[in-house]
Amino acid sequence: MLSLSKKSDEQADVEPLWHPDFRNVERLPDTKVVRTTFFINTAAIAATLALLMWLGYREFHIRTLEQQISEAEHQIDTNSRQNKEALRLSQVFTDEEKKLDAAANFVHAPLSITEFIEILGNTLPAEISIESVDARLSDARNRSYVLRGLVAGTRDKASGSASAYVDTLRANPRLKKVFDAITPERIAPDGATGLLSFEISLKEKPEGKK
Amino acid sequence: MTTADITASFKKQPVGFACGLLCVVLGALLYFRSDVVDADQADYDAKSAQAAKIVANVSASKNLAEQVKEIQTATKEMEGRLLQSGQLGINLQYFYKLETETGVKLVDVHPNGISKNNKTAYLPVPFNVSIQGPYKKIMLFLAQLENGPHFCHFNSATFTKLTGGEGASQNMMTLTLNLELLGQP
Numbered sequence: 001m002l003s004l005s006k007k008s009d010e011q012a013d014v015e016p017l018w019h020p021d022f023r024n025v026e027r028l029p030d031t032k033v034v035r036t037t038f039f040i041n042t043a044a045i046a047a048t049l050a051l052l053m054w055l056g057y058r059e060f061h062i063r064t065l066e067q068q069i070s071e072a073e074h075q076i077d078t079n080s081r082q083n084k085e086a087l088r089l090s091q092v093f094t095d096e097e098k099k100l101d102a103a104a105n106f107v108h109a110p111l112s113i114t115e116f117i118e119i120l121g122n123t124l125p126a127e128i129s130i131e132s133v134d135a136r137l138s139d140a141r142n143r144s145y146v147l148r149g150l151v152a153g154t155r156d157k158a159s160g161s162a163s164a165y166v167d168t169l170r171a172n173p174r175l176k177k178v179f180d181a182i183t184p185e186r187i188a189p190d191g192a193t194g195l196l197s198f199e200i201s202l203k204e205k206p207e208g209k210k
Numbered sequence: 211m212t213t214a215d216i217t218a219s220f221k222k223q224p225v226g227f228a229c230g231l232l233c234v235v236l237g238a239l240l241y242f243r244s245d246v247v248d249a250d251q252a253d254y255d256a257k258s259a260q261a262a263k264i265v266a267n268v269s270a271s272k273n274l275a276e277q278v279k280e281i282q283t284a285t286k287e288m289e290g291r292l293l294q295s296g297q298l299g300i301n302l303q304y305f306y307k308l309e310t311e312t313g314v315k316l317v318d319v320h321p322n323g324i325s326k327n328n329k330t331a332y333l334p335v336p337f338n339v340s341i342q343g344p345y346k347k348i349m350l351f352l353a354q355l356e357n358g359p360h361f362c363h364f365n366s367a368t369f370t371k372l373t374g375g376e377g378a379s380q381n382m383m384t385l386t387l388n389l390e391l392l393g394q395p
Contacts, residue, residue: 037223044229051236058240058247065250072257076264083264086271089278096281099331103288106334106392107361114353117369131371138365138388 109137110204111178116145119175123168127152127161131197143204146185150195158196162187166200180205291359293393295324295335301391304360305339312351314343317384334363334390342372342384352385361392 030036113135120130134146151158151165162184169175170182179202190197220227293301302319309316322336341351348369355362365388372382 037226040223040226041229044226044233048229048232048236051233051240055236055240058243062243062246062250065247065254069250069254069257072254072261075261076257079261079264079268082268082271086267086274089271089274090267093274093278093281096278096285099285100281100288102332103361103392106332106363106390109364112356113364113367114349114356117349117352129371130369131373133367133369135364135367137367 110143110207111174113137115174119172120147123165123172125161125165125168127158128165141206145202147200147202148197150190150193150197152195155189155196159187162196162198165198169200169202175202178204289394291361291392292332293335293360293391295333295393295395301335301337301393304358304391305337308351308354308358309341312343312347312354314341314347314351316340317342322388333393333395335393336365336388336390339387339389340384341387342382344381345383348383348385355387355389363390363392365389 116135117133120133124130128149128151130147130149132148134148135143136145137143151161153161166182166184175182181201181203183201184198185201186197186199188197189195293304295301298321301321305316305319308314316339318338318340320338322338324333324335341348343351352367366386367388368384368386370384370386372384
């Protein structure tokens with residue numbers, strides 16, 4: 001019985017036939033159960049479909065993006081005029097705010113001179129007399145006050161009073177908040193009056209330090 | 211491979227050939243449009259960010275016009291309190307007026323040179339002022355300077371108790387001020 005399957009030319013070379021083969025292989029029908037054409041067509045169609053789906057998905061994605069872009073552009077166009085006006089107003093506001101800030105910074109001081117003098121008046125003991133107050137306020141990072149005064153009483157008591165006065169100043173909550181250091185610079189007898197003279201310096205804290 | 215061979219192969223596998231041809235076309239399309247997604251995505255990101263910013267600006271500026279009007283009124287009011295740096299007579303009049311109101315003795319008042327190196331819109335106009343009087347009047351003068359119509363900044367202040375003579379008995383003192391009043395050029 002003749003084989004139903006086609007044999008390749010290679011096989012023909014390997015196994016010599018016992019009689020001449022007159023078959024025209026090219027014209028013989030494909031008699032395999034599942035034909036080669038089926039596999040080729042299936043693979044080709046599957047590959048084509050896969051590529052088609054890939055391309056389709058990507059085109060859909062592009063279309064969606066383009067729609068979203070157009071929506072965003074529409075939103076930009078719709079609000080563009082209002083946005084320009086808002087930006088203009090915002091610039092005007094910023095300029096005006098700068099002017100107000102300049103004035104506020106100009107007058108800003110952690111402690112006004114009148115408040116400082118009032119605190120001195122409220123904390124001054126009876127035996128102490130302030131002869132001069134020198135405020136140096138031009139440099140915002142290095143503001144200081146210098147108090148010069150006289151203390152009544154015997155020298156031993158007077159020096160104690162001067163030290164106690166420095167402690168009183170240091171304990172004052174408002175001064176504590178504003179000044180970094182309150183230090184007695186000099187305590188010495190005053191030649192003219194015979195009393196004990198003193199000098200106390202108060203250095204303001206730099207801005208921002210608490 | 212001749213045309214006849216190709217024709218024969220096509221006739222043998224027409225579906226496979228058609229699909230192969232379509233695959234080539236699809237592959238080319240995929241290749242040539244591969245940049246479009248990235249470009250569109252970048253475009254979308256930029257435009258959506260811009261749109262979100264614009265929408266946020268617009269919604270945040272609902273009461274901005276009123277606020278601008280308010281701040282402009284406040285600035286106008288503030289500018290009404292500024293000195294005109296060139297009007298020396300009127301500026302000195304301010305201190306003489308304070309002298310009259312508080313009862314201190316204005317020993318000396320003179321303007322100092324105006325610093326041109328100023329980054330703000332306004333100009334500090336400096337003065338040296340020296341006054342004499344009792345403690346309470348001196349404090350009144352100082353308080354009026356601090357809270358008066360003009361914006362005042364003190365560079366230095368020296369209080370000195372007057373000793374000896376009539377001054378000492380009346381609790382008199384001298385106050386020497388180096389101050390600046392905020393002005394406009």
